[in-house]
Amino acid sequence: MPYKSVVLVKQVPDTKNITGEAMTPEGTINRAALPAVFNPEDLNALEMALEVRDRHGGEVTVITMGPPGAAEVLRESLFRGADKVVLLSDRRFAGADTLATSYALSCAIKKLGQVDLVFCGRQAIDGDTAQVGPQTAEKLDMPQITYAEAIVKLEGGSIIARRALDHGTEIVKCSLPCLLTVVSSANEPRPASVRRRIEYKFAATSLEYKSLLARWPSFGTEEALDAFLEQRALKIPVWTATDIGAEEQKLGLPGSPTQVYKVNFVVLEGSESKVVDPTSDGIKALIQELMQEYIVG
Ligand SMILES: Cc1cc2nc3c(=O)[nH]c(=O)nc-3n(C[C@H](O)[C@H](O)[C@H](O)COP(=O)(O)OP(=O)(O)OC[C@H]3O[C@@H](n4cnc5c(N)ncnc54)[C@H](O)[C@@H]3O)c2cc1C
Secondary structure (H helix, E strand, C coil): CCEEEEEECCEEECCCCCCCCCECCCCCECHHHCCEEECHHHHHHHHHHHHHHHHHCEEEEEEEECCHHHHHHHHHHHHHCCCEEEEECCHHHCCCCHHHHHHHHHHHHHHCCCCCEEEEECCCCCCCCCCHHHHHHHHHCCCEEEEEEEEEEEECCEEEEEEEECCEEEEEEEECCEEEEECHHHCCCCCCCHHHHHHCCCCECHHHHHHHHHHCHHHCCHHHHHHHHHHCCCECCEECCCCCCCCHHHCCCCCCCCCCCCCCCCCCCCCCCCCCCCCHHHHHHHHHHHHHCCCCC
């Protein structure tokens, strides 16, 4: 049976490459100073959705909410195998906390019509709340399987999945439609295919036409570029708040009940240190001590 899947992906600042300018004096992330990357666990979510499509048929639509530049993760999704992509971009989405983000994403999913599976990463490496997946499921009135590591069985209207927990795994069964938040141990995301990279090289949103024309002036005018992309199904749709039928007061800052009150910089310093003999006996004694203190077990 073919399944219609949606994957929610986020473009995030690469927090593995922190430089001195990574934070603003106000304590917020200086996004301009960090390279933007595909949120790592969203690649695992995309891979899980692609595997479902490859095994059972159906289609995979990838949605991201972000500024015009977030189209980059949508192109990357096309290179890796997604069938359709959508960018949610509108000034009215700006300043959203997780509630307003999940509201906008749930409106976009509803616009797609009947959906069997929604895949999210477990957590984004910048906001780090792991709230967006569960909140989106709530707003869609869908059951959710968090920390999903594998789909054990997908048959008709139900799914059996393995969840990765701190001290083991859990197998759960759930009816469809359902939302899964996927962990990094789930799979090895497939790389971008060279054939698809060539095929979707020019895939773009209308918000990128100016920069595209600056790079490839031979396209001529924005109208000519638009016709070229439309004809080849390379135009990435951009949905605004109006397009997804969202209530404005539930979006962006007005729709965000949480406010950042204060940001503290925490510097972790070792308070105690111990020198251990680099011998088997020295290491054995250290391990015993750590076990006695319940630090390792
Ligand atoms: C009080 C507060 C104020 C904020 N103000 C701002 C602000 O002014 N400007 C700003 O840019 N950010 C702001 N943020 C951050 C913003 O709310 C989060 O980036 C966003 O809600 C996602 O939360 P997260 O990063 O914790 O994602 P998580 O909940 O950790 O993400 C889990 C998964 O949800 C999906 N997901 C998350 N975000 C998106 C997305 N945008 N598109 C598609 N899928 C997604 C992905 O699959 C991801 O792996 C604010 C956050 C808070 C708490």
